[in-house]
Structure formats: C-alpha cells, structure tokens
Amino acid sequence: MTAHAQPRRRALVVGGSTGIGRGVADAWAEAGLDVTVLSRSTPTGPGADRLRWTATDLTDAEQVAGSLALATAGPLHAVCYSAVHYGDRRALFRDCAEAEWRRQIDVNLHGLWLTLSRTVPALRRTDTPGVFLGISSEVVYNAGPGRSGYAASKAAGAALLDSLAQEESADAPGAEALRVVQALPAGMVDTPGIRRRRPDGFDYSDYMRPAGFAPLARELAATAGAGLHGAHLVVDGDGAWYPVGERLPVSQSRRIPSGAGS
Structure with a gap:
C-alpha cells in the first residue's frame, strides 16, 4: 500500500504583508506551513512567492467575512493577528x-x-493544539500622551485575548485544543508604516527588524505554544524573548505639543 503524504499544516496571518506580521508569515512558511496572508497590500520581496494572499480591508465588514470564510474552510494550526x-x-x-x-x-x-470568532473553531479542528498569536504593544502597559486611541484599542485587544486564554485554561473543557500567546517588540520596529511617519534621512540603525520575531514564530510552529499558553512575551532585537512580568517594556511615549505630528 502506498503511503499518502500528510497534508501541510495551515496558518493564517492577518496583517502579514509587511512588518511584524510578515516576519511571522515568512518564518511559518520556512517551517513548512501553508501560509495565507490577509492584508490590503500584496506581500512583495524575498519569500513572497511562498505566501498565499487575499486582499482584505479590515474596515470592510463584507470583505473581511468573505476572506475569513475562505481561510477557515479547513483546519488551521496557527493564526497570527x-x-x-x-x-x-x-x-x-x-x-x-x-x-x-x-x-x-x-x-x-x-x-x-472578527478573526477570533472565525478562526477559533478552525484551530480546534486540528489533531494537535492550535495556537493563536496576538501581536501586542508596549502601549498596553504604558499608555502615554498623543496615543490615546491606539493605547485604548490595543489594551482592549490584549484584554480580549487574556479573557480567551483564561477560558482555555488547564481546567477548562477541551483546554488542550487551543493555546493563546501574546508578543510585543521591546523597542521600535523598522516597518513601512513607521517609515511613512519619519522624516527623510532618519536613522533606523537602532530599530528592531520584523525578522526578530522569526525565532518565536518557529517555536510556536514546532510546539504549538506548549508552555506558553496565556503568556505575554517581549521580543528583543536579537530574537530572544522573556515574559513581560520580568520587566515592563520601555515606554515609547513623549510629550506632544497640540497639533504636532510624529
């Protein structure tokens, strides 16, 4: 009897064409996962040919619903927001x-x-625990002037994931079916979005790179987040990570004059 090849494990990255999401998507593709990216822009550059892409604007509810329906038609092993x-x-x-x-x-x-509501059932349909990685921010812990909406929305997102993680705690029914992990960069990250907000000639030499999240992404792909369920992790420029409880991330806030930009 001829042995059938095992289907590739599937992953989804929402917001994965650039930035930290792209670092995660590339790492998962390198680890052998079949990765789909939902984003407004097309993934480009090295490694883009390994990624599936569906154009998705998260402010378009109908488009989001359609994209997530396609992405969750089968089981998912890993999801990153x-x-x-x-x-x-x-x-x-x-x-x-x-x-x-x-x-x-x-x-x-x-x-x-929306992503959680559609992907959690798909993550539960695998033969191994599914893992959901949420990309957080130091602003969740530091708030700060000039970032009220960003801080409030990111803090609410972190609380949403914390609540889900507690529902999936060890004493909950079916707890081993899903693991939730949150991770944030230790400092500023060099991304297209940040570059649009910086002046020409700005020095990015001390900024982190999205690929710094690759080691954690590979770990999650290999272990499905074993031992990391419910964790808030800070990722540094070298790709190492530590629990946020060990030391709070450095605040990136600064005084902003009325009407001034950043």
Whole structure:
C-alpha cells in the first residue's frame, strides 16, 4: 500500500504583508506551513512567492467575512493577528478626529474579534493544539500622551485575548485544543508604516527588524505554544524573548505639543 503524504499544516496571518506580521508569515512558511496572508497590500520581496494572499480591508465588514470564510474552510494550526492602525500621527486627544478613532477600533480591536470568532473553531479542528498569536504593544502597559486611541484599542485587544486564554485554561473543557500567546517588540520596529511617519534621512540603525520575531514564530510552529499558553512575551532585537512580568517594556511615549505630528 502506498503511503499518502500528510497534508501541510495551515496558518493564517492577518496583517502579514509587511512588518511584524510578515516576519511571522515568512518564518511559518520556512517551517513548512501553508501560509495565507490577509492584508490590503500584496506581500512583495524575498519569500513572497511562498505566501498565499487575499486582499482584505479590515474596515470592510463584507470583505473581511468573505476572506475569513475562505481561510477557515479547513483546519488551521496557527493564526497570527498583526494588523494595526497607529493613526496618521501622534496627536493629543483634543486634536483627534472621530474617524481616526473608529478606524483604530475597526482594525486594532474589532478586526481581532472578527478573526477570533472565525478562526477559533478552525484551530480546534486540528489533531494537535492550535495556537493563536496576538501581536501586542508596549502601549498596553504604558499608555502615554498623543496615543490615546491606539493605547485604548490595543489594551482592549490584549484584554480580549487574556479573557480567551483564561477560558482555555488547564481546567477548562477541551483546554488542550487551543493555546493563546501574546508578543510585543521591546523597542521600535523598522516597518513601512513607521517609515511613512519619519522624516527623510532618519536613522533606523537602532530599530528592531520584523525578522526578530522569526525565532518565536518557529517555536510556536514546532510546539504549538506548549508552555506558553496565556503568556505575554517581549521580543528583543536579537530574537530572544522573556515574559513581560520580568520587566515592563520601555515606554515609547513623549510629550506632544497640540497639533504636532510624529
């Protein structure tokens, strides 16, 4: 009898065309997973040919529903939510428009909720525990002036994932079917989104690179998050990670004059 090849494990990265999400998507593809990316822009550059892509704008509810339905048609082994809307610039609360707040909520929080609602059942349909990786931020712990909407929406997203992790605790029925992990960069990360907010000639030499998240992504792919369920991890520039409880991430906040950008 001819042995049938095992189907490739499937992964989904929401917001995976650039930035930290792309670092995770590339690492999972290198680990042999069949990776689908949902994002507005097409993944480009080295490794893009290994990624499936579905154009998805997280502010378009109908498009999001369709994209997630396709992505969850079969079991998923790993999911990462990395989509984020920082805002056009840092600005004091009194200078922020309602439209900006709504977009931050749509992308940073509601998009996460939609992704969880569609992918958790797919993560539970695997023969090994599925893992959900949420990309967090130091602003969850530090807040800070000029980032009220970003801080509020990211903190709410972290609480949403914490609540899910507690529902999936060791004494919950079927707890081994799903593991939830949150991770955040120790410092600023060199991404296209950040570069749009910086002046020409800015020095990025001390910024982290998205590939710094590759070691953690590979670990999650190999172990399905064993021993890391419910953890908040800080990833440093060398790719090492430590629990946020060991030391809080450094605040990236600064004083912002009224009407000034960042």
